[in-house]
Amino acid sequence: MTDPMVSTDWLASRLTDPDVQVIDATWYMPGENRPRRGEFEACHIPGAVFFDIDALSDPTSGLPHMLLSA
Numbered sequence: 001m002t003d004p005m006v007s008t009d010w011l012a013s014r015l016t017d018p019d020v021q022v023i024d025a026t027w028y029m030p031g032e033n034r035p036r037r038g039e040f041e042a043c044h045i046p047g048a049v050f051f052d053i054d055a056l057s058d059p060t061s062g063l064p065h066m067l068l069s070a
Helices: 008-012 038-042
Strands: none
Touching: none
């Protein structure tokens, strides 16, 4: 499978598959002031890892959420 978008049934049947990794990249609009990490800790897909785009973005870029260069 090469498509990063899958159905919930497909994912549920493969949560224990070592070749499947779920990444939670939840992000909210500025001003919503919601604790992404806290919400992840409270409720996420079992085995998922938290990805914080704000922590890993390039602060010197003039564009929001641009990833750091290699």
